[in-house]
Amino acid sequence: MPAILDISGLTKVFPARHGRAPVHALKHINLMLDEGDFIAVMGPSGCGKSTLLNIVAGFDRQDDGTCLVRDRPVSGPGPDRGMVFQEYALFPWMTVERNMIFAMRAAGKYNAEAPARIQATLERMGLWQFRQSYPKHLSGGMRQRLAIARILAIDSPMMLMDEPFGALDALTRAVLQANLVELWQETRKTVLFITHSVDEALFLAERVIVMTPRPGTIVLDRRIDLKRPRDVTTPEFNDLKREILTMISPSLHVPGLHADESVI
Amino acid sequence: MVEQVRVLDGHTMAEPARQKPAAAAGAILVPVLRIGVPVALLVLWEIAVRAGIIPARFFPAPSALFAEIWADLLSGKLVVDTLSSLNRLVWGLSIGVVLGVAFGMAMALWRQVDAALGVTVHVLRAIPPITWIGFSILWFGLGNRPAIFLIVLGTVFPMLLNTYAGVKQVDVIYLRAARNLGAHGFLLFRDVVLAAALPSILTGLRVSLGLAWILMVVGELIAVPAGLGDTLMRAQDYDQTDRMLAYMILIGFYGYLSDLLLAAVSHRLLRWQRGIEG
Ligand SMILES: Nc1ncnc2c1ncn2[C@@H]1O[C@H](COP(=O)(O)OP(=O)(O)O)[C@@H](O)[C@H]1O
Ligand SMILES: [Mg+2]
Numbered sequence: 194m195p196a197i198l199d200i201s202g203l204t205k206v207f208p209a210r211h212g213r214a215p216v217h218a219l220k221h222i223n224l225m226l227d228e229g230d231f232i233a234v235m236g237p238s239g240c241g242k243s244t245l246l247n248i249v250a251g252f253d254r255q256d257d258g259t260c261l262v263r264d265r266p267v268s269g270p271g272p273d274r275g276m277v278f279q280e281y282a283l284f285p286w287m288t289v290e291r292n293m294i295f296a297m298r299a300a301g302k303y304n305a306e307a308p309a310r311i312q313a314t315l316e317r318m319g320l321w322q323f324r325q326s327y328p329k330h331l332s333g334g335m336r337q338r339l340a341i342a343r344i345l346a347i348d349s350p351m352m353l354m355d356e357p358f359g360a361l362d363a364l365t366r367a368v369l370q371a372n373l374v375e376l377w378q379e380t381r382k383t384v385l386f387i388t389h390s391v392d393e394a395l396f397l398a399e400r401v402i403v404m405t406p407r408p409g410t411i412v413l414d415r416r417i418d419l420k421r422p423r424d425v426t427t428p429e430f431n432d433l434k435r436e437i438l439t440m441i442s443p444s445l446h447v448p449g450l451h452a453d454e455s456v457i
Numbered sequence: 458m459v460e461q462v463r464v465l466d467g468h469t470m471a472e473p474a475r476q477k478p479a480a481a482a483g484a485i486l487v488p489v490l491r492i493g494v495p496v497a498l499l500v501l502w503e504i505a506v507r508a509g510i511i512p513a514r515f516f517p518a519p520s521a522l523f524a525e526i527w528a529d530l531l532s533g534k535l536v537v538d539t540l541s542s543l544n545r546l547v548w549g550l551s552i553g554v555v556l557g558v559a560f561g562m563a564m565a566l567w568r569q570v571d572a573a574l575g576v577t578v579h580v581l582r583a584i585p586p587i588t589w590i591g592f593s594i595l596w597f598g599l600g601n602r603p604a605i606f607l608i609v610l611g612t613v614f615p616m617l618l619n620t621y622a623g624v625k626q627v628d629v630i631y632l633r634a635a636r637n638l639g640a641h642g643f644l645l646f647r648d649v650v651l652a653a654a655l656p657s658i659l660t661g662l663r664v665s666l667g668l669a670w671i672l673m674v675v676g677e678l679i680a681v682p683a684g685l686g687d688t689l690m691r692a693q694d695y696d697q698t699d700r701m702l703a704y705m706i707l708i709g710f711y712g713y714l715s716d717l718l719l720a721a722v723s724h725r726l727l728r729w730q731r732g733i734e735g
Contacts, residue, residue: 252633269636270633270637271639272637272638272639274637275637275638276633276634276637278630278634282631282634284631284635284648284652285729286652287648287652288729295635295638295640295644295648299635299640299644300638300639301639327728329730329731343638
């Protein structure tokens with residue numbers, strides 16, 4: 194499969210400010226993503242996950258190295274890399290339907306078929322009956338489904354997700370995780386998913402990448418060949434979880450680390 | 458999958474605020490007070506004048522004011538005055554709003570424009586608009602234009618400052634999301650920057666509307682041979698205290714009505730800000 198994303202030698206240093214030392218947010222990151230793959234980038238907060246995603250999204254620029262999307266250097270944000278933010282980032286002054294219309298207009302994809310596509314997408318995400326509601330009136334789970342719906346509507350080949358379910362309660366999060374896997378299986382979009390939860394990474398991804406901070410580097414890159422639908426309570430799942438936690442524990446300087454994701 | 462989702466997280470939707478019993482009592486008392494107290498004041502005032510406690514020559518009774526308004530309404534004078542004043546108000550306010558929003562946007566969006574105009578704007582806005590009356594007559598003579606000029610001067614700065622603050626406060630997450638979806642140019646400006654700044658712009662508009670009424674009357678008192686302010690000035694010259702006070706209160710009433718209208722429009726435009734019952 195061809196690489197949709199090709200990152201090599203990516204380095205980002207935030208300059209010293211207010212008397213604090215410069216932050217090596219990313220140091221020589223190499224990462225190749227195959228078209229249609231589902232990758233989870235995992236690591237403790239501050240290890241540069243968002244920085245990495247922001248460079249791929251075109252919100253931020255690297256200091257060194259290259260970031261190629263389909264062989265072309267990223268030069269700014271664009272609808273080919275649809276982003277799902279932890280803070281939802283829906284437009285509160287637009288109804289559910291208006292948010293969708295705006296997304297399609299912005300992406301230059303608002304044509305005669307757009308209303309039908311919007312309806313189909315909202316129905317798929319269980320939001321059609323709420324099309325006249327404002328985001329304020331939606332629950333957190335519904336908001337995030339709308340954020341995903343608008344990326345589906347503009348048909349981004351790559352989906353960037355920065356801890357998208359981090360603000361949701363455990364039950365809603367579990368449902369949305371299952372939904373996301375279904376969606377990925379249907380659409381085979383390339384997903385770059387950021388999380389600080391081992392469980393989430395293992396449940397969702399085909400490949401898990403683990404980063405550690407100061408400087409932000411990749412310490413583990415592993416394929417997850419658990420069969421789907423995955424069950425977080427199986428011994429296989431726990432074995433994998435233990436393996437990953439054991440491998441990254443030295444870099445976390447936590448002695449006797451056991452399989453408790455709260456450490457991560 | 459869809460049904461399951463709805464059951465699982467549909468219940469977390471914000472519920473409408475329940476009314477407490479005390480609030481229900483207030484629901485009756487509040488409208489009664491709103492109408493009752495002004496009516497009671499009018500009645501007391503009328504009685505005080507009729508009983509000779511307040512001399513009618515210094516402070517006419519409400520009945521005299523109503524009679525005055527009624528007579529001017531029948532003669533058509535009131536309508537002519539009102540339309541003539543409204544014409545200046547609308548022109549002055551429109552120009553002030555367009556200029557204020559345009560400059561506020563430009564200064565908020567481009568740092569160079571901000572740097573170039575910031576000091577000038579802040580000095581000019583600190584000059585009381587009424588002090589421009591001399592120059593407004595010198596430059597424009599008598600008539601509509603000096604009054605419109607005063608209104609523009611009075612309204613442009615509140616509009617500018619509120620637009621500026623509104624744009625500066627736009628959360629960067631909205632800009633990121635919009636640009637991520639591919640928005641740029643006019644779409645980004647209208648649907649994101651302008652929409653996000655709208656609450657602040659509407660606040661500026663409400664302040665400006667109040668100032669516009671004041672400056673319209675000031676302009677007419679001095680520089681315009683027509684309108685409500687002019688009638689007020691003549692009534693003063695001829696010692697017609699009934700008409701003077703009647704028109705003063707009328708102007709207050711118009712100002713109040715226009716504010717109510719604008720508040721209703723704002724309420725509608727900003728429905729997205731309110732809770733589920735809004
Ligand atoms: N704009 C910035 N200026 C200075 N330092 C920053 C900035 N953004 C992030 N950092 C620092 O870079 C490091 C990585 O941040 P981030 O990518 O947000 O981590 P993560 O998403 O993994 O929690 C952190 O130490 C953070 O404090
Ligand atoms: Mg982050």
